[in-house]
Each structure stands twice: as C-alpha cells, then as structure tokens.
Amino acid sequence: MTPDAIVVFAHGARDPEWARPIERLAALIAARAPGTRVRCAYLELMQPSLAEAVDGLAAEGVRSVRIVPAFIGAGGHLKRDLPLAVAALRAKHPRLAIELASHIGESEAALAAIAEVFAR
Template identity: 55%
Template sequence: MNGHARRGLVLLAHGSRDPQWRRPVEAVQARLAELAPGLAVRCAYLELCEPSLAVAIGMLQADGVAQVSIVPVFLGVGRHVRDDLPRRVQALAAAHPGLALQLAPPVGEHPQLVAVLAEIALAAIS
C-alpha cells in the first residue's frame, strides 16, 4: 500500500423516506468508483434513511480505512451543516481515535458547482 494510510470518502446527504431521492447521491458514488477505483466511498444520511454517518464511518474503518473525508452534499448551508454536523464529526472522531476525520465544505459553496448549475439553468431557456 505504498506507505500511505488508506483513504475513504463519505458523501453525506440529508436523507428522505422516498427511496428514489437517494439516486443522485448514489450516482455520484458510482462516478467516483469510475474515477478513483481504489477509493473507499460510502453514502450516508443525516436522517430518514440509512446508513447514518456513524454507520458509514464504522464500515470504512472496518474496511481498513484510516483517513475519511466527509463531503456534505448540500446546496444550502443551514443549521444542520453549520452547527449539527461539526459537533457530530467531533463526537465521531472521539469515538474512533484511530481514524482521521476531515469535514469538507458543503458542495453548494463550491464555485464549480455554482457554475454548472448556472449552465443548466441557462440551458432551460434555449
């Protein structure tokens, strides 16, 4: 394994009782499997469906992952992302002392996503 700790990624979304709601998040997971076949990627949800963030992190650790980046797949930054999520990640880091957890900024704040969304919106009028 070339001396580097195995890395993993959690795509964290809000969650819904509607099973079709998960498709876009799972499509990102599938695309990541194509782009980075050796990367361990799990989807997780804050509420209303499984797996939870804690379960997804536990699965990655059981798979031998030592470093996990958590990517909030949220367009807007509300209370969940701003307040709840950092506290949850801090508690999970304490519960998994051998695991390095990093909380990435929400995807909705990324300039590339903003640009793609603007292009999609413009395409709707052509």
C-alpha cells in the first residue's frame, strides 16, 4: 500500500546541481502516487536532513512514511548509519509508521529497469 509520504534519501554534494536528478526522481514518484507527499532529504552537504524531513511530515500529521535510499552501492552510510537513524526516528515519532525501503542497488526490479535502458 502506498504510504502517506515518501522521502527520497540521497547522499548530497557541494554542487547544487547534484540534487537535480534526486528532485526529478521525487517528482516522477509523486506523479505515480497521487495523494502521497514526496520529499527529498540528504545525508550531508544539502538540506533538509532525513530527521528534518521526517519531523516536518510528522508535524503535518502524516501517519506513514517510506524512506527510499537513492543509492546504488551500499557502504557504511546505508548499512550502519541509516538503520540507526531510522530507529531514532521511530523512537521519536511512535505514532508514525516508518518503512525503510530497499535502496536502488538492492532492488532487482530497479536494477533490471536500469539494465534495460543501458543495454540498448
């Protein structure tokens, strides 16, 4: 079931243009999930942080949120830091159902779709 909100969570970078594909991905998700609030959030160097985004959604009265990590490879940030951050957010917002989705590189469907585009 589609949650009330989806947060596309990406690494972030110094160059403001870096975020454009992340914002575009969020817009494409929003177009496919009418009625769902879709936000971007960043690990570092860009705003808002994941906690800021989730706090904001909770304050808006959202009851369920899916976090979609826009990462292909999974290093320490995803394997250690993100589950800890999600656990802290669940403790802070006990009435908010927070789902941590597979990251893009872990999703066979996403990888297959990407492969389809680049194998042509």
